[in-house]
Amino acid sequence: MSIFVVALLPAATTASPALAGPSSTVERVSTAMAMAGVSPTADRAKVTADGSVSIDNLRPAVSLRAGTQTVRAEVQDAAAAGSSTGNGTRVYGDVARNTDFAITTPGPGTVQILAIMHRSSASNTQRYKLDLPAGAALTPVGGGYLITGSGGTVIGTVNEPWAKDAKGRHLPTRYEIDGTTLVQRTETAGAEYPIVADPRITIGLGVxxxxxxxxxxxxxxxxxxxxxxxxxxxxxxxxxxxxxxxxxxxxxxxxxxxxxxxxxxxxxxxxxxxxxxxxxxxxxxxxxxxxxxxxxxxxxxx
Structure with a gap:
């Protein structure tokens, strides 16, 4: 299973932390998670798959493999950025305008990607380029998708997304598919930053x-x-x-x-x-x- 999490931080009323230092990026990611009341642990009745996970060291990207099946997810148009590890989390500083990213693995076959937007000028839309196995497709189900193989067998899922603001309020959020790109849009009007949105993706020979x-x-x-x-x-x-x-x-x-x-x-x-x-x-x-x-x-x- 892999998990994408998107988080937005508030517009600063004082000077914001420098984006260059990896340690400050780790601190900002941890602060964003705490303010939104979200942890990288799974909800009750956690679903896992038996795929393996490989996280890119330089770019916010991850590959999930199960047998001969591979799914790769990458933040689209992300600038290459150095990364560091803090509390089991790999961070990517200043990937986009006023935006950091982080990737963590909270459990077996599980990945969580955090996009941290520091100001309202940062986009509230995240785009993840998906590379699916040959013949695989995304089939809509509820607010998410099934990842089906060439024979129609379900090899993974993209669960329905959710989003919460700093007061724990659920915000409207949805997926769109643009070619091979998974797009998540979150409505932030009236919300208190940071905002955390959490879609989930799984792949495996067994679920x-x-x-x-x-x-x-x-x-x-x-x-x-x-x-x-x-x-x-x-x-x-x-x-x-x-x-x-x-x-x-x-x-x-x-x-x-x-x-x-x-x-x-x-x-x-x-x-x-x-x-x-x-x-x-x-x-x-x-x-x-x-x-x-x-x-x-x-x-x-x-």
Missing amino acids: YLNMWGYELRATAIAYLAAGGAGLAVACATASRLPSPLNIIASIACTYVGSNAVKYLFRKAVDIYNSNQISDGTCYQIKLGNTGDRWKRVSASNC
């Missing part, structure tokens, strides 16, 4: 759902309380399911159909009934594989 033990336990209990095997589960009406089933189903339905979603619920009940759930342990199941089960994995997946 996995990850949950902490306490989340998995809650899912099993909710499924049983809602009727268990007799509960009707349909992706088209996933949002109507009781919480947290609605959240899990909505995430999983991005990748698989209704029967596969119901299967992962049943497997949650199986491990719950076996008394093998530890609240502080991360559990994982491969989406779309009806022979899989919830199993313990490294905490970094959650």
